[in-house]
Amino acid sequence: MSFIEKISHLQLDILKEIGNIGAGNAATSLSAILDRKIDMKVPNVRIVSFDEMMEMAGGAEHVVASVFLRIEGDASGSMFFILSLPLAQYLIRQMAGDATFSIDSTPHAELALSCLQELGNILSGSYLSSLADFTRLNLYPSVPSLSIDMVGATISYGLLELSQQSDTAIVIDTVLVKDQLVADSIDGHFFLLPDPEFFDIIFAALGVAPDD
């Protein structure tokens, strides 16, 4: 039986807390960069099929900006910072100081993409370092990579490792930025997609017995 089928409520709560701490720190970083208050929703830990995973990010064909990185070290997994296009445009305008930047006109300026990548770097870095502090594990991020494309095309990378073992994923989803930033329908997601071995390592590090 795979781990996903026998996960307990306590373990789910712990994963939720991981999302809470990680994204909380990331939200603080973002808030400092933009000098604005950033909202964060209570994290959602869900056990989903691959298709449901796509739906969580708006559907396989929905176009988003995603910063993807691999977590390496004591435990491994994938992390995505997914931004709706209006939010990506807003953040690039803020960071690059270019109020005329438009996400719809391609190809995008190198600087704009670089800004977004760096933002993803900072935010996922603060997510990960708080997670590493919390668990006292060595976790470090790979250099992040950016893609502005369909959800299905990008998120499937985070499922590759997992898909060798299972047809479901445990995803820790935190909605980071809410409406007050610019307008409605703007959001950013943090998705943490642990590799299958991640769970035993994390729970052992936190002293939670497998059958708790």
Place this chain on the structure above:
Amino acid sequence: MTDLLKGKVVKVGIADMNMIKPPHSIRTSGLGSCVGVVIYDEKKGIAGLAHVMLPDSSLAKSGQINVAKFADTAVKELVHLLVKEGARMPFLKAKLAGGAQMFQFASGGDLMRIGPRNVDAVRKELSELHIQIISEDVGGNSGRTIQFNLDDCLLNIRTVNKGTKNI
């Protein structure tokens, strides 16, 4: 709107497969490193589409496998299902799309370069079954949504930045 006139669109999810007969069409969305392979018998009017994620079922680490997930098992199973539904083995043709490299990583293991490996694996499996590849749109760094219909046996490919085309 033309979709309404052409019957319904059968959707295939990730690591999934399905089949159609006219007037329906078959579609899968958001192919990145995954490969969408369409196998069809034009005269008999039957086509199948598989959305494969990984090149080889030997990568599977658990006993029970989803055959639609791996190139080798997906192509075999799809052909098996098509033949069971009346398709004739010697007349089967294929079109494929996908296998892109969505993210550029300086380092990273084999899994980060999975797109080209998926394409190779699908080609190899098709060639072993003597199924001719009529056309393909693979590689690059764009996500693709593909749709196939049996009226003209064209595979419509939509990308975010590079428009649409039929192959």
